[in-house]
Amino acid sequence: MSAPPESHPGLGFPGDLLAQLPEAIAAFSREGRFRYVNAAAERLFGGALGALVGRTLEEVRPGADGRALHEALARVEESGRPERFEYRFSPVRWLDVRVHADAEALWLIAADLPGAPRTPVSGEAASAKARLPADALLEVEREARTRAERTAEYARRLQEVTRLLGQALSGPEVAGAVLEVGVSALGAINCGIWLLDGTGRRLEMMQSRGFGAEALAVFSAFPVDAPVPVAEAVRGGEPVWMPSWAEYARRVPASDERAHGVVLRDEMTAACLPLHVEGRVIGGVAFGFQGPHLFEDAERWFLQILTQHAAQALERVRLFEAQRTDITERKRAEARTRFLAEAGALLSSSLDYERTLAAVARVAVPSLADWCAVDMPEPDGQVRKLVVAHQDPERVRVAMDFHARYPPLLSAAGGIGKVLRTGEPEFVEHLTQEMVDAAGSDPVRRDAVRALGIRSLICVPLRSRGRIIAALTLVYADSDRHYTEADLYLAQELALRASAAIDNAALYREAQEAVAARDTFLGVASHELNTPLTSLALNLQTLQRAVEQLPLDAHPGRPAVGPKFQSAQRQVARLASLIRELLDVSRITEGRLKLEPEPMDLAELAREVAARAAEDAARAGCELRLRIPASVEGVWDRLRLDQVVQNLLSNALKYGHGQPVDLELEDGADAVTLRVKDRGLGISAEDQARLFQKFERLASERHYSGFGLGLWIVKQVVDALGGRIHVDSAPGQGATFTVVVPR
Missing domain, CATH: 3.30.450.40 (GAF domain)
Structure with a gap:
């Protein structure tokens, strides 16, 4: 243990600790002569302690500058009241100066005004700072706290x-x-x-x-x-x-x-x-x-x-x-802006695009439309009306009946069918009787169109990856309003946002399908690989026993066979471990991770896993150090805890860089804490956020083998046991994984 820091003679403070403070601190005699300076004051006044002691500020800084500080000391000595002022130390440097008197000395504390770089203060230096005159210290700390609170x-x-x-x-x-x-x-x-x-x-x-x-x-x-x-x-x-x-x-x-x-x-x-x-x-x-x-x-x-x-x-x-000249148009523009913002939020709130499009259609009514509909082409050439929105449910029923009797045709010269076929928007500012009559010769259909009361409409396409997937239709009818070119622009902007949402949903669905297919493949592949691997392991053991029964001189290559068998068995064990990880991925993903708790001794299990890892530790050049109680009893799933300890220990040995690896176990009243600590590569804060994700590898595959599943499986098992896991690490400082499981 080191000796405590010595106090500066006659001043009653630990001078070597004050040297670490970022403020320039100097103690003066009643006559204004230097008695002590810390490192920051040495830099400020341009001299070491030995060269400054006994001199005055006027001698150290000749002229008006030194005289101003010296006079401040004299005033404080005479009045006993502290002073604080701003002091121009150089053309580009201003200081916040505080002068204070106590029973031992006159004190001068100088710091760069706010905005100057700050030097970190160690814990011991902070302790030394606490020994400065109480009112000066309180003032400094109060100002720092006030400044931080004000910034917040x-x-x-x-x-x-x-x-x-x-x-x-x-x-x-x-x-x-x-x-x-x-x-x-x-x-x-x-x-x-x-x-x-x-x-x-x-x-x-x-x-x-x-x-x-x-x-x-x-x-x-x-x-x-x-x-x-x-x-x-x-x-x-x-x-x-x-x-x-x-x-x-x-x-x-x-x-x-x-x-x-x-x-x-x-x-x-x-x-x-x-x-x-x-x-x-x-x-x-x-x-x-x-x-x-x-x-x-x-x-x-x-x-x-x-x-x-x-x-x-x-x-x-x-x-x-x-862009808007009259009040009415300005109000409509505000409504358009709000609608786009609300629609954008709705479109980004879900990856089920059909449900989202239906929600957007309902939001458009009545501010931007009396009717709003979304139609989608089907693979058989039919057009399906995904949603119709109107304030009156009876009018919705009328529109759906019209669609059932007169579904849009992709070959039509106008309307929804044309938009879905060509991708060109349709804009009708005023729907006249002549337009309705020209749309078809069927008088019943013309009457049905008139019954809808359409006065103005916009229909725009929705595209996804170059393909037209839907048409959005806005209709003014009962309110006797009419659309403008600005409304067409709004509809096209809405269509762009909706198309982006559909793209995202489609990509998400494809990704989910790909993940499901991958997990299915992993489950099948791991089962199929496990059987021949088990047979291979048994055959290797049989061959090894047969070879070991032969005399050493039976064949010139007989002595070299034993190590080769050991190497082959290690590779088989590694393959078996990888296959078990794949099986666990399949089980966990499908929700089939089953726990089988039983009374057990976790300390005994930890020692067993450490014994199995001894050979790997020797090959890695890592000393395996245990700090485990004699016994830690509880009710847990032995197999799964074995897997947790094994994976964490294997991970530490893999990245330990030949440094010692610690395995620690602490027994608590309500929970047990397991720690595995290495002194190797370390993990950055950014990488820690994705450390426990599936198939996540933070190091190069060329140098470190594995699927990137070990820590993910550990996290899933610990969560299933009702526990928690976290990592403390920094690049180049190793990593400590801590697992806490309840009893």
């Missing part, structure tokens, strides 16, 4: 605004969501969003919060070249972090003409950011705060992401609204 809150707020913007369908809704979330997250007292007008020369306020009447009069609209912070952000395309309006007026004197519109002029802090879309600026956002505001990295990040989301949402809304 910002992330939550961004999720909230993303959800709100996804639902927003107008510019005011977008602006309202951005401003409400921004104000509540940041604590701003006012805020606003401005957009460039059509000329690009003027900013017009779209929406605001917290502005009084006078401020609105001044800032509701102004030229983009006006001396206003948000205009500066728009012109330059970069955020403007304004410490106060008074400071801005000193920097931009012309802005003073608008100062009467600014409440709390000398105390007002603001963040002004441009709204960027595809490399161009479309407007700006401003948030105002009362009193000093540092705008830390997390807050700046939040504001920049927030304005990015706002800009994209505003642009999306602008494009959305630009």
